[in-house]
Amino acid sequence: MLSMYFNIHGGSQQQEAVAAESEPEPLSIFRTQENDPACQSEKHFGQYYTLPSAHVRTVFPHGLPMRYKQQVKTFNEACMMVRPPALEVISSLKKTDNSKPAVRYLFYGLKGSGKTMTLCHTIHFCYTQGWLVLHVPDAHLWVKNCKELLPSSFNSSRYDQPLQATEWLRNFRITNEPFLSKIKTKQRYVWTKRESTEEGSTLGELVDQGITRVKTSSDVVGAVMKELRLQSGQPESDFRLAVAVDGVNALWGRSTIRKMNNTAVDPEELTLVYNLRKLMKNDWTGGAIITTLAQTGAVYTSKYSYLPKELLGEKGFDSMDPFIPVSVPNYSEKEFESCYLYYMDRHWLQYPHSRTEDGKKELIFLSNRNPSMLERICGFH
Amino acid sequence: MVCPSLFSIVTVGENMAAHTSRAFLSLGRINVPGLGLHKSVSRVTYSTGLSTDSSKATTGSPQKGGKKVLSKKYKREPGDPRTELMPVDQDWTAVYPVATPFIPDAIPLPVRMGCPVKGGAPPEKKGNLELIKIPNFLHLTPAAIKKHCEALKPFCTEWPSALDTDAKCDEHFPIKVETKSYVSAGPSIRNPAARIVHLSVKLSSLNLNDQARKKMLKLVGDRYCKDTDILTITADRCPLKQQNYDYAMYLLTVLYHESWKIEAWEAEKTVADMEEYSWEGSLSQENILDVLVRMKEAGEGEGEEVREQLLGRREVQEYKDSVTRLKNEGENESTMLQYKEAVKKVLKL
Numbered sequence: 001m002l003s004m005y006f007n008i009h010g011g012s013q014q015q016e017a018v019a020a021e022s023e024p025e026p027l028s029i030f031r032t033q034e035n036d037p038a039c040q041s042e043k044h045f046g047q048y049y050t051l052p053s054a055h056v057r058t059v060f061p062h063g064l065p066m067r068y069k070q071q072v073k074t075f076n077e078a079c080m081m082v083r084p085p086a087l088e089v090i091s092s093l094k095k096t097d098n099s100k101p102a103v104r105y106l107f108y109g110l111k112g113s114g115k116t117m118t119l120c121h122t123i124h125f126c127y128t129q130g131w132l133v134l135h136v137p138d139a140h141l142w143v144k145n146c147k148e149l150l151p152s153s154f155n156s157s158r159y160d161q162p163l164q165a166t167e168w169l170r171n172f173r174i175t176n177e178p179f180l181s182k183i184k185t186k187q188r189y190v191w192t193k194r195e196s197t198e199e200g201s202t203l204g205e206l207v208d209q210g211i212t213r214v215k216t217s218s219d220v221v222g223a224v225m226k227e228l229r230l231q232s233g234q235p236e237s238d239f240r241l242a243v244a245v246d247g248v249n250a251l252w253g254r255s256t257i258r259k260m261n262n263t264a265v266d267p268e269e270l271t272l273v274y275n276l277r278k279l280m281k282n283d284w285t286g287g288a289i290i291t292t293l294a295q296t297g298a299v300y301t302s303k304y305s306y307l308p309k310e311l312l313g314e315k316g317f318d319s320m321d322p323f324i325p326v327s328v329p330n331y332s333e334k335e336f337e338s339c340y341l342y343y344m345d346r347h348w349l350q351y352p353h354s355r356t357e358d359g360k361k362e363l364i365f366l367s368n369r370n371p372s373m374l375e376r377i378c379g380f381h
Numbered sequence: 382m383v384c385p386s387l388f389s390i391v392t393v394g395e396n397m398a399a400h401t402s403r404a405f406l407s408l409g410r411i412n413v414p415g416l417g418l419h420k421s422v423s424r425v426t427y428s429t430g431l432s433t434d435s436s437k438a439t440t441g442s443p444q445k446g447g448k449k450v451l452s453k454k455y456k457r458e459p460g461d462p463r464t465e466l467m468p469v470d471q472d473w474t475a476v477y478p479v480a481t482p483f484i485p486d487a488i489p490l491p492v493r494m495g496c497p498v499k500g501g502a503p504p505e506k507k508g509n510l511e512l513i514k515i516p517n518f519l520h521l522t523p524a525a526i527k528k529h530c531e532a533l534k535p536f537c538t539e540w541p542s543a544l545d546t547d548a549k550c551d552e553h554f555p556i557k558v559e560t561k562s563y564v565s566a567g568p569s570i571r572n573p574a575a576r577i578v579h580l581s582v583k584l585s586s587l588n589l590n591d592q593a594r595k596k597m598l599k600l601v602g603d604r605y606c607k608d609t610d611i612l613t614i615t616a617d618r619c620p621l622k623q624q625n626y627d628y629a630m631y632l633l634t635v636l637y638h639e640s641w642k643i644e645a646w647e648a649e650k651t652v653a654d655m656e657e658y659s660w661e662g663s664l665s666q667e668n669i670l671d672v673l674v675r676m677k678e679a680g681e682g683e684g685e686e687v688r689e690q691l692l693g694r695r696e697v698q699e700y701k702d703s704v705t706r707l708k709n710e711g712e713n714e715s716t717m718l719q720y721k722e723a724v725k726k727v728l729k730l
Contacts, residue, residue, distance in 0.1 A: 092730055101675050103728060282672060307712040318664040322724045325717050
């Protein structure tokens with residue numbers, strides 16, 4: 001049994017010190033030992049599997065939701081629930097044909113129903129299978145709160161966002177370390193009169209160029225995307241590309257960034273968004289595009305909208321069409337039971353009242369089995 | 382200030398001067414300067430207006446009591462109010478045949494009207510001006526109306542026997558005109574609200590083809606109800622009902638003829654103007670054909686034939702249906718599910 005010490009100063013976010021290393025745990029109904037997403041199946045529905053911490057550091061430097069990151073720090077383990085929407089997409093991904101154009105998947109659902117977590121689950125699968133993961137954690141960050149907006153050197157009608165681009169390149173480098181030395185560029189890129197990246201240089205050099213020379217980082221991002229798009233699915237390249245975008249409705253929405261003359265910037269005029277939109281089209285082969293809708297960080301959208309057409313808009317829907325919409329609902333009864341037992345096991349539910357049947361009914365009533373609501377409420381119970 | 386003792390002097394004086402018909406009594410007050418008012422000494426002075434020698438020749442002494450004996454006029458005792466004598470099953474139309482003010486003794490109802498006394502009831506009907514001031518409709522009871530109808534019946538004609546169902550009425554008389562007339566008890570019989578005319582007609586009864594129907598809907602806007610397929614034209618801009626009716630009929634005629642006309646600029650109708658989504662020629666069609674060609678589903682072929690062949694496939698038709706349904710009906714779980722299944726089939730997943 002794991003023994004844990006924790007200091008009670010009321011409330012959430014406490015550090016736990018694991019006193020003894022875990023011996024093989026007794027079989028618990030809410031956990032599964034199957035930590036490889038490729039081997040998970042329907043019988044693991046509702047059960048939590050543990051992500052190895054090495055994976056968490058590499059695959060998700062920037063992808064996990066904020067509250068989940070805090071939970072990982074508190075519980076000292078990263079456990080994710082196996083749910084039907086994720087497994088559906090994973091089984092489709094297993095059957096993808098490298099020669100066919102990339103299929104687009106879109107997770108949609110109510111606020112807090114687990115779309116980002118499902119996306120992370122699928123990304124974990126892609127990583128374990130050795131795919132190259134191009135993960136944009138929140139496309140909304142690229143269309144709002146831009147501190148520095150430069151006119152693009154490549155195309156004067158577009159705008160660069162160096163800060164966002166460098167940050168993304170850094171995280172991309174952490175995730176895809178092994179591929180950086182394997183993939184070679186097929187084209188020569190000239191950045192300034194004196195700097196250029198020759199044909200045949202590795203992707204790693206390209207990425208470093210972007211991180212060191214901050215001014216050109218947005219164009220580097222565009223170059224990286226172009227290279228990967230052209231090369232994936234080709235007979236000579238041995239990697240498969242998984243493009244994962246959270247909050248894809250930001251690409252076709254409105255932005256809050258304003259130009260110097262106080263007119264709003266269309267997302268199309270941003271280099272990052274323009275290049276990402278090109279990736280979203282299914283004119284390349286050998287991979288998959290997995291996306292999520294997000295209202296949480298969206299600007300100029302109603303709080304209650306969650307359906308694809310209302311968040312994507314006409315233009316977005318027509319660009320994404322044909323895609324496979326996958327609904328991510330609130331917890332089912334079984335999943336709720338599993339989550340409840342997990343929190344009990346982690347001693348997250350501290351009051352004795354929550355151990356009773358009445359307490360459980362209260363939790364169901366207050367949260368309506370919505371995952372994020374349940375997580376917040378359990379912090380107070 | 383009058384000392385109380387003075388009153389006694391006064392009364393004695395009156396008795397003494399009782400034989401006089403009139404006695405004037407005046408009280409004088411002598412102000413002694415420097416003494417203050419409250420120390421004033423009052424002196425009573427008498428003055429008689431008429432001669433003290435009164436003649437007893439006039440009427441008997443009033444002392445004897447009894448006034449003059451007046452000739453007794455005959456005063457009729459008021460009898461029972463008519464309400465007591467009314468039988469319960471009387472003919473009310475005979476009591477109130479025409480519009481008459483409120484007569485409390487003719488109406489056998491314990492009506493009260495007015496502001497209630499504190500802790501009490503409003504004033505009763507007897508002598509109640511409030512009840513008389515207001516108009517009443519006691520001459521228009523159901524019994525009276527029945528009599529009116531009976532009187533009017535000889536002047537009416539039969540309802541046509543062929544029009545026995547609503548459907549037949551709609552078929553032969555598709556245009557329905559609705560007007561309101563107002564009656565009020567007042568000096569004037571006019572009411573400006575009586576000029577409003579509502580004309581309603583079902584569009585299915587008008588001879589319109591597809592283009593004409595769409596144009597009509599655009600011209601008419603809010604006046605059309607999609608659920609019942611009824612166009613309602615309300616006319617109230619003229620002062621008379623008959624004028625408004627003529628105007629409404631004119632509007633209907635003009636709408637009908639205008640919607641059949643095709644202008645040159647109507648050819649520039651864009652996708653944004655379309656009332657409902659049509660899949661042919663849309664971006665969605667381009668996308669799916671593009672995808673299928675790249676997936677090499679149709680085998681090797683050239684442009685047009687490949688497209689035709691692809692369009693004829695069952696999965697593509699299902700996909701087309703699902704997209705059209707999604708765009709026209711809006712999103713909900715069932716449309717989304719249908720779309721998902723269709724996409725899976727088309728992309729062969």
